[in-house]
Amino acid sequence: MDEVFKALADATRRQLLDRLYCENGQTLHALCEHLDMTRQAVAKHLAVLEAANLVVVVRSGREKLHYLNPVPIHEIYERWIGKYQQHHLAALSALKTSLEENRDHDDDDDG
Amino acid sequence: MDEVFKALADATRRQLLDRLYCENGQTLHALCEHLDMTRQAVAKHLAVLEAANLVVVVRSGREKLHYLNPVPIHEIYERWIGKYQQHHLAALSALKTSLEENRDHDDDDDG
């Protein structure tokens, strides 16, 4: 869980996930094309993503194909984001109720 | 966006949000109670959360009350998580379809 959050904290790594989202199963070399840093730096980022299980790799000869795994993102949503999502919706709902209350007796001025 | 992801990357900060989720509008002092670090360290974490707009503060005399703001979390979901969520669901859907295809003519082996 913590590893996933930490992995997502870096813009470069989110960019890598975005690229895999567009085109799944890319090599390290291909993923380097769009990034302004050394291959080794990108490899480190991919290692972090792999450790967080956000990326799964498959060896194929001398190439290593990287695949996006959206499951941890889903889990983060289920076990963390969703809770606050509900909070957010509850707040909106409360606001709506409050507005309706005010409409019911709309002489009520909250100044 | 990046600030929000970075803010969420630290376990202590997520813990702080969780505490505010349970009981909104707490002072720095109150939030320190459950954490094994100095008040100053906690204040720094709260500053990060505030910079990311995940926490909103209201001064009240010598106290500073911290309130959870779920909006950035919602935005992250809308602008980032949701996309991968759909990907996840699409994958599940594809799997389901595939299973159904196999059931329809279950001599069909895709080995």
Added chain:
DNA sequence: TTGACATGCAACCAAAAGGTTGCATGATGG
């Protein structure tokens, strides 16, 4: 007023993160 309390600010420090260079290994293809 004054002491206690809640917070703010700054210097400092160790560890982790993000990046680099250099070299090693293993597959591919002519």
Added chain:
DNA sequence: CCATCATGCAACCTTTTGGTTGCATGTCAA
């Protein structure tokens, strides 16, 4: 075979991060 290409590994460096201590400021209440 052997040059080339894709990757792996390790040492090293700088900046950021997470934490500390020490002291300053402002507010409440007796």
